[in-house]
Amino acid sequence: MDRYLRERWERLFDQARHELEEEQCVAALTTAGMDDLVRSLERAATVYSRQEIHRLVTKLHPSLQHIQSFTAAISSAVQYNPIACLVWGGIQAVLQCACDLPSMLEDMFDLIADLNNTLPRFDIELVLYKDREELQWPLQDLYEEYMNYCTTAVRYLNRTPQRNFLAKLWTSSPQQSLQQTKDRIRKHIKTFEKEVESIHRQDVRSQNLNRIKNLDIQSPELRDEPDEGMDASPRKTVSTVSMFKNYAFVGRDRELDSLHTKFFPGDQPESQDTKQDVGNPICCVLHGLGGTGKTQTALEYTYRYREAYNAMFWLSAERDPELASSFALIALKLGLVEKDGKNDAGGKHDQIKAIQEARSWLQQTDQQWLLVFDNVEDIRDLETYLPTETKSRGSVIVTTQRPRSRQITKDFHNIELDSFDDEWGARLLFKYLERDPTDEIEDSLARETSRIVGGLPLAIATIGGYINESESSVKEFLQIMKRSSNAWTDTQHTRTKHYERTLGTVFDIALKELTEGPRNLINILAFLNPDSIPEDILLAPHDSEEVAFLSKRADLLEMIRILRRRQLVRRETSGAEPFLCIHRSLQWSIIVDLSRVHDHRWKVYHQAFVLLRRGMPMSSPIQVPEPEKWPQFERYTPQILNLRTHCLWPEPPVDLPVDFAHILSDMGTYMWHAGLVDDGSEALETAEHILDERGVREVDPLRGDILGNLGILSGFAGVSQRREGMERRLKALKIRKEVHDDIPGKKITQDDRTRLYIAESDVAYGYLQEEKFDKVEEIMERCLTQYKTWGSEDEIPYEYAKYYYLISFVRASQGSIKDAIRESRRGVELVTKSAGAEHSVTQLWKFSLANLLYHSGDMSESLRINEDVLATRRRACGEFNAFTLESYSTCGALLLLNGNVEKAVEYLDSCLERRKRSCWDREGVARAHYRYYSVLKQLGETDKAAAELKAAHTIRDQLVKECESYLRDTDPDNELAVFDQMCSMWAGRFTGKIAQR
Numbered sequence: 001m002d003r004y005l006r007e008r009w010e011r012l013f014d015q016a017r018h019e020l021e022e023e024q025c026v027a028a029l030t031t032a033g034m035d036d037l038v039r040s041l042e043r044a045a046t047v048y049s050r051q052e053i054h055r056l057v058t059k060l061h062p063s064l065q066h067i068q069s070f071t072a073a074i075s076s077a078v079q080y081n082p083i084a085c086l087v088w089g090g091i092q093a094v095l096q097c098a099c100d101l102p103s104m105l106e107d108m109f110d111l112i113a114d115l116n117n118t119l120p121r122f123d124i125e126l127v128l129y130k131d132r133e134e135l136q137w138p139l140q141d142l143y144e145e146y147m148n149y150c151t152t153a154v155r156y157l158n159r160t161p162q163r164n165f166l167a168k169l170w171t172s173s174p175q176q177s178l179q180q181t182k183d184r185i186r187k188h189i190k191t192f193e194k195e196v197e198s199i200h201r202q203d204v205r206s207q208n209l210n211r212i213k214n215l216d217i218q219s220p221e222l223r224d225e226p227d228e229g230m231d232a233s234p235r236k237t238v239s240t241v242s243m244f245k246n247y248a249f250v251g252r253d254r255e256l257d258s259l260h261t262k263f264f265p266g267d268q269p270e271s272q273d274t275k276q277d278v279g280n281p282i283c284c285v286l287h288g289l290g291g292t293g294k295t296q297t298a299l300e301y302t303y304r305y306r307e308a309y310n311a312m313f314w315l316s317a318e319r320d321p322e323l324a325s326s327f328a329l330i331a332l333k334l335g336l337v338e339k340d341g342k343n344d345a346g347g348k349h350d351q352i353k354a355i356q357e358a359r360s361w362l363q364q365t366d367q368q369w370l371l372v373f374d375n376v377e378d379i380r381d382l383e384t385y386l387p388t389e390t391k392s393r394g395s396v397i398v399t400t401q402r403p404r405s406r407q408i409t410k411d412f413h414n415i416e417l418d419s420f421d422d423e424w425g426a427r428l429l430f431k432y433l434e435r436d437p438t439d440e441i442e443d444s445l446a447r448e449t450s451r452i453v454g455g456l457p458l459a460i461a462t463i464g465g466y467i468n469e470s471e472s473s474v475k476e477f478l479q480i481m482k483r484s485s486n487a488w489t490d491t492q493h494t495r496t497k498h499y500e501r502t503l504g505t506v507f508d509i510a511l512k513e514l515t516e517g518p519r520n521l522i523n524i525l526a527f528l529n530p531d532s533i534p535e536d537i538l539l540a541p542h543d544s545e546e547v548a549f550l551s552k553r554a555d556l557l558e559m560i561r562i563l564r565r566r567q568l569v570r571r572e573t574s575g576a577e578p579f580l581c582i583h584r585s586l587q588w589s590i591i592v593d594l595s596r597v598h599d600h601r602w603k604v605y606h607q608a609f610v611l612l613r614r615g616m617p618m619s620s621p622i623q624v625p626e627p628e629k630w631p632q633f634e635r636y637t638p639q640i641l642n643l644r645t646h647c648l649w650p651e652p653p654v655d656l657p658v659d660f661a662h663i664l665s666d667m668g669t670y671m672w673h674a675g676l677v678d679d680g681s682e683a684l685e686t687a688e689h690i691l692d693e694r695g696v697r698e699v700d701p702l703r704g705d706i707l708g709n710l711g712i713l714s715g716f717a718g719v720s721q722r723r724e725g726m727e728r729r730l731k732a733l734k735i736r737k738e739v740h741d742d743i744p745g746k747k748i749t750q751d752d753r754t755r756l757y758i759a760e761s762d763v764a765y766g767y768l769q770e771e772k773f774d775k776v777e778e779i780m781e782r783c784l785t786q787y788k789t790w791g792s793e794d795e796i797p798y799e800y801a802k803y804y805y806l807i808s809f810v811r812a813s814q815g816s817i818k819d820a821i822r823e824s825r826r827g828v829e830l831v832t833k834s835a836g837a838e839h840s841v842t843q844l845w846k847f848s849l850a851n852l853l854y855h856s857g858d859m860s861e862s863l864r865i866n867e868d869v870l871a872t873r874r875r876a877c878g879e880f881n882a883f884t885l886e887s888y889s890t891c892g893a894l895l896l897l898n899g900n901v902e903k904a905v906e907y908l909d910s911c912l913e914r915r916k917r918s919c920w921d922r923e924g925v926a927r928a929h930y931r932y933y934s935v936l937k938q939l940g941e942t943d944k945a946a947a948e949l950k951a952a953h954t955i956r957d958q959l960v961k962e963c964e965s966y967l968r969d970t971d972p973d974n975e976l977a978v979f980d981q982m983c984s985m986w987a988g989r990f991t992g993k994i995a996q997r
Helices: 003-022 034-047 052-078 081-098 105-118 123-128 133-158 161-170 174-215 253-263 294-304 320-334 348-364 379-384 422-433 440-452 457-470 474-483 486-492 503-511 516-526 545-550 553-565 584-594 598-613 627-648 658-673 677-693 701-717 719-742 750-769 773-790 797-813 817-835 840-856 859-876 882-897 901-917 922-939 942-962 975-982
Strands: 282-287 311-316 369-376 394-400 411-416 569-572 579-582
Touching: 003 081, 003 133, 003 553, 034 052, 034 081, 052 081, 052 105, 052 133, 081 105, 081 133, 105 133, 105 174, 133 174, 133 553, 253 282, 253 294, 253 411, 282 294, 294 369, 294 394, 311 320, 320 348, 369 379, 379 394, 422 440, 422 457, 440 457, 440 474, 440 584, 457 474, 516 545, 516 553, 516 579, 516 584, 516 598, 545 553, 545 598, 553 569, 579 584, 584 598, 598 627, 598 658, 627 658, 627 677, 658 677, 658 701, 677 701, 701 719, 701 750, 719 750, 719 922, 719 942, 750 773, 750 797, 773 797, 797 817, 797 840, 817 840, 840 859, 840 882, 859 882, 882 901, 882 922, 901 922, 922 942, 922 975, 942 975
Parallel strands: 282 394, 282 411, 311 369, 369 394
Antiparallel strands: 569 579
16 A cells, blocks of 8 residues: 555544544444444443434434445455444444433434435445555545544533533534535545546556457557658657757756656667567656746756657646647647648547547557656546557656646656755756856855745746846845845746746646635745644644634644645655645745735734744743753744744834744743854844834843843854944843842842843853953852852752853963863763753853863863764754854864864865855854865865965954954964954864963
């Protein structure tokens, strides 16, 4: 059985079973068939003294024949009896609950009988088409609808009479729900019957062909003599491919190779000796979101592998009249019908005749041929045209937006076409600009442009056309796009060569058929993280009217299924939990559309906010590491950040409430712990702006929290944000002092005192960046006095860990390197106890310990710890995190000093390559370039070394000009010292006051 089918059966079964268990319908889980159901109802008649149940069972019995047929079909399809048995259990649960409600008993029996009679009898289909998997999809839909009705009815009946009245105010009654369920079941039955008819046609066609073969009949229409349109030479290709080759085409080599390998599995694909046996043609379906380049990939295949075929036919398959017309042209091209006169494939009768002639030729020829069915809506529409058994190697390419098309040939393959990554997206953009990037900066901007539109080829092509038409640059377009929706709107409706549709048309077509529920859902998804939206966060609390349509898992899964069928979302189930993805270009298109009506945009924002607010954890009021909350922060932070972005862009922004500022503030501590410096700073600046817009007073605890975290994040950036970071820390301290002083003495809590001294130690961190160690010592000794009144090192390990961390640098600056290392090791022990060995704060403490070990002369131990920190950061923070890149850079520098030049090259090359995909501060990038220069210089690679030095000096000169006051005391002849002083102390320094031993 297909993996997707099996997984869906299991999911539907588990969901229904879980819902019955929640309603405590234990007996339903052991009901195995009609006999068990009848016995349980007869027992209920005795227990509840309800003799009318016997009459109702007799009345129900005829409809149970439909259930017997239904469950037999399920058992035959899935080969796992409990899934089918749960249908009987669902009926048992509904009727058992109804027995306790005299006023509803007969009504519920009648409703179940009515529902049962809606189901078809599956007996004939079971005998004829027992193993056909394509019948399982509608069968699953029927199963899902039936079980959903049963569980809904059980929940309704289990409410007390007093609550039933209130329930009717917000949910449908079983009678109302029944009609809706019956309507959906009838729709699924039509799908089922259509599938049966399709299978029947295939079987009849196959039987007729077998009769022809057995009778050895060779019809004149099936002749294999090349006509005037068909050259006998195997290298002369007859073709109806009318589109010119797309010389802007880039990439897709893997998909093109995959196509050709499937069509020609031999080592010499063009050789007549490698032909496969007579049988069905090989069919490959290219599927993906509109605009991913399915048509262009198929077109490129026809040009790249033209020599492998004697005939190629391009068929426009979006609408049936176009498909019939283009298929009839095959006969005209081959000379099977006359070009002039009665049989010119023009009239309806003549067109049918031409289609028959073309199909017969494809079945009987020994020539190699290719059919391309472009833009197919329903793959079943091809059955009229597609040859079944062929003498030659028949190859078929289908392009469609529909995922997982059902199999229509014996040798059948689905190939998903995804969007480009940043590199290929940038290459495509410059193809359309008809030039190469002017420098690395422009290439980086092109990559960013590709990333913003999710690498969608159609979006990139239209952007290229827009830039050419407006005579602007990549940088100018990107700036306009970030400031305003106008560039995106104009681009959406810009036509470009090689594409028939504009970007806006592609999305309009994809969205127009959605009903209210799925459309509301995809609007919400557009506000969230397009790459990964955990499915569970979309389930709404039952008391939230704004998102009531998402309160039932069954309804949510049905809406997701509809969106998946339209290729609007992708559902991934390979990880620990299922999650959804939405293409970035589609996301932008929806956001721009919503921005046209402010109230509608606000409504969708609020729906997304309600879903996120209930699951987002609150951070510690005293900012201690909370590793147990990291999984929840990791799930929700990307969603909150995207919600923020799409509330601010395009203008005018959504008027965000103070509640949203609270959520952004809660993320602040996690953001700096996780090394998400740029994202964290932007989020907290938005929170501060919300407080300003809402008139929140200056001396407000929330404002103090926001400024404190902004000060910490500024410290990671280096010299460019050193002054601003210190100002924020001092302002946060001032606010917390005033808030603390306003609290009556008897009401001051330990948390209030801790928060005040957190602000004190935050200021000490700021002085650490400036190497003002006397002030660091003064503040931290004052903090230590307080810590001792609060508890021991074992009781408040994180506060003491901060003391030892900061004071270790003070001792190093005083020349007491052994004391510094001892204090640093104690800090690592305590922070490990508080946060855990894997936490990024623990890794920061260890990274600084390794820096002090370098200054002590213990190079090997310093390198060992740094490599251990790098491995942990790669695992915990990711390859492209700023913390990880700093570790790569530091390890490379230490390896050079240890004489391992080859490995130093490897680390620094990895560092600078990865930084292209990250948001690393300019200071760290400049120092990494300088370190790489030093390595390449030692290797004698002068040209590459000169390029790295130039890159380092360019950034250095900018920063020296911007931050002259912080760098004036640094010896300009000591280049390493300049680069060190530009960087944060948290990034490690090989020079400076801590190096003076």
